[in-house]
Amino acid sequence: MLWAALLPDVDPSSRLPSTDVLNGTATWALQYTPRVAVIEASAVALELSASTRLFGGKRQLVERIRNQAAELDLTAPSWAPTSLAALALARAGQTNGFSKPLDQVLDALPLDTLTAAKVHDATLSRLGCRTLGDVRALPRGGLSRRFDAQLLTALDQAYGLRPESHAWVQLPDRFAQRLELMSRVEMAPALLFGARRLLLQMCGWLAARRSGTTAFTLRWCHDVMRSKTAGDGGELTIRTAEATRNIEHLSRLLAEHLAKVELKAPVGDLELVADDVRALEETSSSLLPDPVQSGESLALVMERVAARLGPQRVLRPVLAADHRMEWMVHWRPAAEPPPRKSAPISGLPQPAFMLPQPLKLAARGDRPLYQGPLMLLSGPHRVEGGWWHRLPDDSGEQRSQTVIRDYWVALSEHAGVLWIFHTRLDNDRSAWFLQGVFA
Amino acid sequence: MNAAAVPQWQDPESVEAAPTRRLRPTVVLGEIPDGVWKGSELGSKVAETIPTGWPALDAQLPGGGWPCRSISEVLAPQPAVIEWRLLGGAMRHVVTNGGQLVLVGPPKHPHLPGLMHDGADARQLIWVQAETPAERLWVTEQMIKSDAAGVIVAWLPQARQEQIRRLQVCALACQAPVFLCRPEAARHESSAAPLRVHATYHLDWELKVEIFKRRGPALETELRLPSIPGGLASILTPRLLEPSRLFKRMETVDAVGSSAPRRRSVQPLAVH
Numbered sequence: 001m002l003w004a005a006l007l008p009d010v011d012p013s014s015r016l017p018s019t020d021v022l023n024g025t026a027t028w029a030l031q032y033t034p035r036v037a038v039i040e041a042s043a044v045a046l047e048l049s050a051s052t053r054l055f056g057g058k059r060q061l062v063e064r065i066r067n068q069a070a071e072l073d074l075t076a077p078s079w080a081p082t083s084l085a086a087l088a089l090a091r092a093g094q095t096n097g098f099s100k101p102l103d104q105v106l107d108a109l110p111l112d113t114l115t116a117a118k119v120h121d122a123t124l125s126r127l128g129c130r131t132l133g134d135v136r137a138l139p140r141g142g143l144s145r146r147f148d149a150q151l152l153t154a155l156d157q158a159y160g161l162r163p164e165s166h167a168w169v170q171l172p173d174r175f176a177q178r179l180e181l182m183s184r185v186e187m188a189p190a191l192l193f194g195a196r197r198l199l200l201q202m203c204g205w206l207a208a209r210r211s212g213t214t215a216f217t218l219r220w221c222h223d224v225m226r227s228k229t230a231g232d233g234g235e236l237t238i239r240t241a242e243a244t245r246n247i248e249h250l251s252r253l254l255a256e257h258l259a260k261v262e263l264k265a266p267v268g269d270l271e272l273v274a275d276d277v278r279a280l281e282e283t284s285s286s287l288l289p290d291p292v293q294s295g296e297s298l299a300l301v302m303e304r305v306a307a308r309l310g311p312q313r314v315l316r317p318v319l320a321a322d323h324r325m326e327w328m329v330h331w332r333p334a335a336e337p338p339p340r341k342s343a344p345i346s347g348l349p350q351p352a353f354m355l356p357q358p359l360k361l362a363a364r365g366d367r368p369l370y371q372g373p374l375m376l377l378s379g380p381h382r383v384e385g386g387w388w389h390r391l392p393d394d395s396g397e398q399r400s401q402t403v404i405r406d407y408w409v410a411l412s413e414h415a416g417v418l419w420i421f422h423t424r425l426d427n428d429r430s431a432w433f434l435q436g437v438f439a
Numbered sequence: 440m441n442a443a444a445v446p447q448w449q450d451p452e453s454v455e456a457a458p459t460r461r462l463r464p465t466v467v468l469g470e471i472p473d474g475v476w477k478g479s480e481l482g483s484k485v486a487e488t489i490p491t492g493w494p495a496l497d498a499q500l501p502g503g504g505w506p507c508r509s510i511s512e513v514l515a516p517q518p519a520v521i522e523w524r525l526l527g528g529a530m531r532h533v534v535t536n537g538g539q540l541v542l543v544g545p546p547k548h549p550h551l552p553g554l555m556h557d558g559a560d561a562r563q564l565i566w567v568q569a570e571t572p573a574e575r576l577w578v579t580e581q582m583i584k585s586d587a588a589g590v591i592v593a594w595l596p597q598a599r600q601e602q603i604r605r606l607q608v609c610a611l612a613c614q615a616p617v618f619l620c621r622p623e624a625a626r627h628e629s630s631a632a633p634l635r636v637h638a639t640y641h642l643d644w645e646l647k648v649e650i651f652k653r654r655g656p657a658l659e660t661e662l663r664l665p666s667i668p669g670g671l672a673s674i675l676t677p678r679l680l681e682p683s684r685l686f687k688r689m690e691t692v693d694a695v696g697s698s699a700p701r702r703r704s705v706q707p708l709a710v711h
Contacts, residue, residue, distance in 0.1 A: 298539055298565075298587035305567060305578055313568040317551040317561050329551045334565055345555060349670040352523045352553035353545070375686055378674050409671060411682050416520040416640060417668055436550060438668040439523045 002049040002058070004077040005086035006069060007042070016042050024177045026169040028072065028204035032065065037083070037166035040115055043090060045083040045166075072197055080105075083166065084158035088113035088132070103159055107133025116154035120147055132158075175205045175274040184223050184266035188258045191220060191267060195258075196251050198272035203247045205274070212243030212280035218254065219271040226265035233269075236261060241299045241335055243278040249300055256307035302334050311335060319345070323383050324403050325354060325419075325435060349409070351419040351436030358433035361420065368432035371415045379408030380422070409438070478656065489590075489616055492528020493664045500634070501654040505529050505616045510607045510632040516623045518546040518594060521638050523557050524646055524666045526618060529590060531558030538589015538615065543578050544569040545594055556670040563589070572597045576606075583609045583617055594620045604631035626651070640666075642683040644675075 008017040008025055025044045029036045032055070035047035048061060055061040066076050080086035080097030085106055089097050091113040097105050109132050111125070112118045117135060123146075129135050135143070136155060144152050156162035181194050195218055206212055221233040238253055306314040315331040318339055322328050328350075361368040368374050382405070389401040405421040412418055419436035471477065488504030490497055497503045505511055515521050523530070530540060540563055542549055549566055551559065565588075569575040572595070579593040583606060591613075595602075598621065608631075610617050619632065626637060635652035641663065648662040667675065678685075 298585070301581055301585040301587055302565065305581060309567070309569065309574065309578070315566045315568065317549075317564055317566070319551060319561055325550070331566065338562055346552065347670065348552075349674060350550060350552035350556070351669055352550055352557070353519045353547040354550040354553075356548055373689070375682060375689060377679050377682065378671075409674075411642060411686075413642065413686065415517065417671070436553070437519055437547065438553065438671065439519050439521060 001047060001081050002052065003080050003083045003086040004046045004048060004062075004065060005039070005080070005083065005090040006044045006046075006074050006077050007087075007090045008044070008074055010042070018180075020178050020180075024179070024198075024201045025072070025074065027172065027175070027177070027208075028068075028201040030169065030171050031204040031207035032061070034168065034171075034208075035166075036169045038169060039083060039087055039166075043087050045086060046077075047083070068200065072200055082158055082160045083164055084114065084154060085160070088158060103133075103136075106158060107131060107136065111135070114154055114158060116150045120151060123147075171205070171208050175202050175272075175277075177201055177272055179270045179272075181268060181270060184268055186263060186266045188261035188263050189255065191218075191263075191270065192251065192255050192258055194270050195254055195272065196247075198270060199247055199251050199254070202272055202274055203245045203250070206245035206277070206280075209277070210280065211277050212245045213240070213250075213274050213277055214243050215239045215274075215276040216250070217273045217275055219273070220263075220267040221269040221271075222263075222265040223268040230265035233267070234261070234264075237275065239276075241303055242297070243280050244300070245280065246300075249304070252304055253307055256304060259308075299335075306333070306335060322385075324386050324401070325350075325383075327386075327389075327401075349438075351417075351438045353437040353439045355435055355437075358421070358435045361432040361434055363432055368410065368420060370410075370412055370418065370420075370434055372413050374410040374412050374418065374420065377409045377411050377417075380406035381408070382406055383421075407435075487614070489529045489532050492531070493662075495662055496648060496664055499650055499653075499658055499662065505618075506634055507614055507616050508611055509634070510603065510610050510617045510619055511634040511636065512603075512619050512621055512625070512630060512632040514621055514623050514626050514635065514637045516639060518596070518620060518622070521640050521646060522592070522620055523554065524640065524668045525636075525638050525648070526590075526592065527557035527666075527668075529616060529618075530554075533589035533615075534558045534560055534563050536589070537563075539563050539565060539587070541565045541567065541582055541588040541591050543567045543582065543591065543593035544575045545592075546596075553669045556668075576602055579617075579619075580606060580609055583613045583615075586613045586615070588615050590615050591617045592620065593618070596622050600628060600630060607631040607633075642686060643681050 006025060006029070008021045010017050022038055022041070022044060026036050026038060029044055029046050033046055033048050033051045037045050039045050052058045052061055055064060062079065069075070069077055075090070076095050078086050078089035078095045078097065080089055081102055085097055085102060088106065088109050089095065092109050099105065111121055111129065111132065114132060117124065117132065124135060127138070129138070132155070135151075136159070140152065153162060157164045177198050179194050179198050185191055185194070202213070202216065215237060217235055217237045219233060219235040222230050236257055238257055240249075240253065244250065302314050311333040314334045316334045316336075316338065318330045318332055320327055320330055361370050363369060364373070384404045386401040386403050390398045391401055393399045403423070405423045407419060407421045410418045410420045415437075417438035418434055419438065420432055420434050422430060422432055424430050486502070487507035488500070488502040489507060490504045491500070500506070513522065513525060534540060535558065540559060542565070544567065549564075551561060551564065554564065567578050569578045575593060575595055576598065579591065579595070582588055582591050598619070603619070606617070606619070623637070626635075630652075632652070633654055634650070637649040637651055639647045641647055644665060644667045646664045646666045648664055650658040650662070
């Protein structure tokens, strides 16, 4: 048996940790083993002997739990062959119960590490008992007659002489955890510190359910001392394209979103809710790793980039059947699903770069100039159409998007191969415009 | 295990051969054994490369192509003039292998129908509109670190030396080639990129490429690579294949010399 005991921070008023903290820790621990129990309403114990192989051996598992517990701001777990022994070690501030035989380790511990012995602390100390070893050395018959049955039972269970029974913690169906912040937080990015702890618990819950999330909500409650206009609090829902339980990705996304939030009042409490949970297919840990899977997927990176820059600045093209250069391609946010059908490809020469607005060129005589004289190589390619296409302009009037243009391929000595057009202006004049570059 | 597979320790031949074996090979003067690197050779082998599309350029690049897992700098006098003409071959190679093409902060809007002549595909192209230098650097670094793109082309006109060095360190773990397009002035700054290329174009449908930094000796000569952009090859007449001659004539005969504008003056615009 391999037991780990975790002692969360206690509430100073009741000398016990709050239920939220215990539940959160137990939920997080369920990702390692289904055998998680809350002992004496003050500690969480995990039985891990069946999980060592899954997590790559005892040493790696111990390391992993220790690192994650540190992130959750728990003290390092104590390890022992029985749960009461692990708890006693944790209370005594020791971590390793496997360094010596169990009775030697336990014999040296003080009385108050075992709750059943702590009750009789006064009597036992008058008998001259300072440690658990002293109590165990007393004759069993006298001990059972003078003290209650729990003391002997607890001693035997801690030393592994009698079986223990536990009520295992059940995995909740829905994840919603609250966290009271240590101090009032006034800047939104600073919420991430507390939110990351909740995210860790959520990722543990997701791992225990073998699923991932596509949407989760972070709610915050404003402190009682707030202005009247501030309201109770706010919330932020974060969606991802693919179901995931990658803590790094989720907390980065949350950080990007929190950076844009402005808090109206100091925040005292946080709550994290997993809104949309989907089954997640895990990647197999094969002997030969798949080279394509080595990095994170492009969708995840694009999501993060879009979270910082805004979704309208991470774009994918969609071809449209149109001859006007401005309307040939629609740029859509990359997160949107691509259309099933794309427009046919013409195969005609087209520049690879386009100016956002056609640039009016100066002319010498009827010859266009752009960084020196241009030589017209090929043309005219007449493009005429768009009378059916009306868009409102700045003043709200509908304007036809008609274009009547003669396109030419022009060559410049310095600016490369250009795609320019010649069109009529309003007052019977005509002008040259630069619209693209064959780069 | 059968008996035949057991080695015979008392093999008479090996006993005889042992004393004649020379312990130290002698080097004959003027003859360099294999495996010794010579100064005139290209530098240490670059493991993964992507063909450029021009055998002449491949031959001059260490490893025979654009290097993966590192940064390559492309310097040009003006932005958005030669990029796709130079990188089109690499782009076609990546896209046919299913890689994604990511553009970070191009100076002009990319135009997909033109890029398709270089093998781009609507499903494999992402344009990140990063405007400020900090945004460009951040997006480029995120893309390199994630190692999810097939090829990354970033325009970083204002990047500093230490920023390029940081990107190069990140790129060591990235399988895709990373191209940084920078202005010509960056040539005089030092840079951590192992491959630096200066490219301009020549009027006669050629690119002039100068590899002024590579792993190996500097290349003194300038490469001239044929390149006709954007599907123009199908519409060029033999006379147009040498526009520099037309340019000369245009300059000497002044404005009316070239035949193309004369045609344009005949073509009436007021017909509609």
